[in-house]
Amino acid sequence: MVKGKEYRAEWECPSNIALIKYWGKKPAQLPLNASLSFSLKKAKTKTSVSITPASRRKVSFMFEGQASAFTERIENYLANMSLEHDWLNDFSFKIESWNTFPHSAGIASSASAFGALALCLVDLKQQVNNRQFTQEQFFQKASRWARLGSGSACRSVFPAFAVWGHLNQIPGSTDCHAIPVKGRFHPDYYSLRDAVLLVDSNKKQVSSSQGHELMNTHTFKDARLAQVNSHLFELLKVMEKGEHARFFELLEKEALSLHALMMTSDPSFILLHPNSLNIIQRIRDFRKQSGLHFGFTIDAGPNIHLIYFEKDKEVIHQFVEHELLSFTEQGQWLDDGIGNGPIQLTDEGV
Numbered sequence: 001m002v003k004g005k006e007y008r009a010e011w012e013c014p015s016n017i018a019l020i021k022y023w024g025k026k027p028a029q030l031p032l033n034a035s036l037s038f039s040l041k042k043a044k045t046k047t048s049v050s051i052t053p054a055s056r057r058k059v060s061f062m063f064e065g066q067a068s069a070f071t072e073r074i075e076n077y078l079a080n081m082s083l084e085h086d087w088l089n090d091f092s093f094k095i096e097s098w099n100t101f102p103h104s105a106g107i108a109s110s111a112s113a114f115g116a117l118a119l120c121l122v123d124l125k126q127q128v129n130n131r132q133f134t135q136e137q138f139f140q141k142a143s144r145w146a147r148l149g150s151g152s153a154c155r156s157v158f159p160a161f162a163v164w165g166h167l168n169q170i171p172g173s174t175d176c177h178a179i180p181v182k183g184r185f186h187p188d189y190y191s192l193r194d195a196v197l198l199v200d201s202n203k204k205q206v207s208s209s210q211g212h213e214l215m216n217t218h219t220f221k222d223a224r225l226a227q228v229n230s231h232l233f234e235l236l237k238v239m240e241k242g243e244h245a246r247f248f249e250l251l252e253k254e255a256l257s258l259h260a261l262m263m264t265s266d267p268s269f270i271l272l273h274p275n276s277l278n279i280i281q282r283i284r285d286f287r288k289q290s291g292l293h294f295g296f297t298i299d300a301g302p303n304i305h306l307i308y309f310e311k312d313k314e315v316i317h318q319f320v321e322h323e324l325l326s327f328t329e330q331g332q333w334l335d336d337g338i339g340n341g342p343i344q345l346t347d348e349g350v
């Protein structure tokens with residue numbers, strides 16, 4: 001560390017959409033089960049962090065130029081991280097963040113937010129210690145640090161597909177951080193797209209964190225763990241072989257299982273909206289009618305992610321515009337797809 005010096009890092013990190021869902025966790029934000037996702041291309045958070053030496057850490061956080069309620073979560077995150085990473089106690093933090101997607105979009109903004117923040121922190125650690133990590137070490141560390149902010153964020157720091165959680169079938173997989181899944185799947189899956197249909201932008205009545213907690217005492221906890229492990233095991237094989245019909249069946253079973261778990265929690269809660277069901281029905285009807293391979297997934301909210309292949313983009317866009325937009329909030333949807341992972345916006349090497 002150079003005395004009195006200011007250090008700065010800036011990263012852009014995408015959100016991700018889970019095909020196999022993380023739902024339920026153990027202390028230290030470790031997952032009850034392994035999950036699989038792909039990073040998005042357009043839905044991203046851009047974050048810059050400047051740090052200056054200080055005797056007591058102060059945190060200023062601005063989101064899109066304004067003070068934000070997220071500040072407290074970031075302060076708690078940094079306080080927590082500093083228990084293990086003492087250097088975080090020696091600086092004050094000026095953090096600025098922007099999203100490329102609207103606030104109400106129902107895209108997991110905590111995934112891209114903590115992904116981008118963790119990437120900046122690992123970058124700063126390199127600068128402060130004047131020591132370069134290897135690429136693998138860098139992103140592994142960023143994934144681990146992102147996980148401590150929000151579980152699903154650990155999958156966002158990798159391009160395309162990432163697995164988080166230990167699974168015997170995937171060498172190197174661990175609960176501590178996500179790992180990229182490279183070159184394993186049928187080429188069609190590298191052209192997946194995600195039409196995010198915005199059904200309802202009202203604040204969720206139950207947060208993901210509360211939902212995860214309800215899994216600890218859930219009547220179906222053991223059954224869910226058996227189910228999700230078998231879904232992931234089968235999905236990996238299906239994606240290797242390119243069995244598209246089964247891929248979308250499994251995708252939808254995962255999404256509906258997640259919401260079934262919410263409905264049968266104690267207390268029970270429902271995040272789906274009547275229009276979520278209308279969209280699901282239309283998707284299934286049009287799949288039958290068109291004979292194309294596509295389907296839906298859903299995160300912890302009412303919005304529907306219509307997942308399809310790039311080659312069907314024109315037909316699917318017409319279908320969205322003619323048949324689905326009337327079920328969305330003010331005709332809002334986001335046209336996204338599989339992406340290439342985070343980008344460093346400052347010129348220091350990784």
Ligand code: DP6
Pocket residue numbers: 017018020021022023029035108110149150151152153208209212258299300
């Ligand atoms: C339904 O990562 O938002 O999107 O770890 O408490 O921040 P925390 O939860 P979060 O949970 C996301 C759950 C999910 C499924 C998934 O992304 O795997």
